[in-house]
Amino acid sequence: MLLFRKLVREWFSPAASNYNEFTNALLQNDVRAMNVYINRISQATFSYFDSGNRPSSESEPERFYHGFVLGLIVDLNDQYVITSNRESGFGRYDAMLEPKRKDWPAIIMEFKVQDKTKEKDLISTAQAALRQVRSKGYAAILQSKGIDDRQIYEYGFAFCGKEVYILGSRDEK
Numbered sequence: 673m674l675l676f677r678k679l680v681r682e683w684f685s686p687a688a689s690n691y692n693e694f695t696n697a698l699l700q701n702d703v704r705a706m707n708v709y710i711n712r713i714s715q716a717t718f719s720y721f722d723s724g725n726r727p728s729s730e731s732e733p734e735r736f737y738h739g740f741v742l743g744l745i746v747d748l749n750d751q752y753v754i755t756s757n758r759e760s761g762f763g764r765y766d767a768m769l770e771p772k773r774k775d776w777p778a779i780i781m782e783f784k785v786q787d788k789t790k791e792k793d794l795i796s797t798a799q800a801a802l803r804q805v806r807s808k809g810y811a812a813i814l815q816s817k818g819i820d821d822r823q824i825y826e827y828g829f830a831f832c833g834k835e836v837y838i839l840g841s842r843d844e845k
Contacts, residue, residue, distance in 0.1 A: 693705065693709045694706060694709040694710055695748060698745070698779065699776075699777070701825050703827075706838050710744075714740075714834050734783055734784070738756070738767070741783065741829065750772075751773075752769040752770060753770040754770075755768050755770070760808075760813035761810050761812040761813075763804070765781070766781055768781070768813075770819075771819075777823050778811075778819050780810050781827045781829060782804055782810070782827070783831065784798070784800055784801040784828065784829065786830055786831065786832040794830040794831075794837035797831075798829065799828065800828070801828030801829060801830065802839060804828075810826075827840050827841070
């Protein structure tokens, strides 16, 4: 774990201030700030060759983005139990942060790479990610542990190349 943290810190060193601001915005449910910071980080660190340009089973760009976001939140492991690709409800969520204290929010994240044949923009992709969180019941494991729905923040992350769009369940209209 220490080696992974060191590697992630070095990877994000060109955008270190944004890195901390992203995690702060995540914990405060400030989706607008999350979008600003994650796009700054992606512009400073992503390569077109890392992220690919379309969803496919061959290049699997979602894995790249998944690892990227896990790297952003790894320092929260003293406050949260961070899990990835675990079963809950009727499927597997991408990432979950289960709080170690009852007064902290729980966080569910679903990542999607934009499929331009099905989604017109990143907003549509983020909405599809949030629909998946709900339709698959990913909050079930948190609810079974007594976490109130009002303390569960759900985020849909949409990716396309170096562009990122995050939509929070509380921001939907």
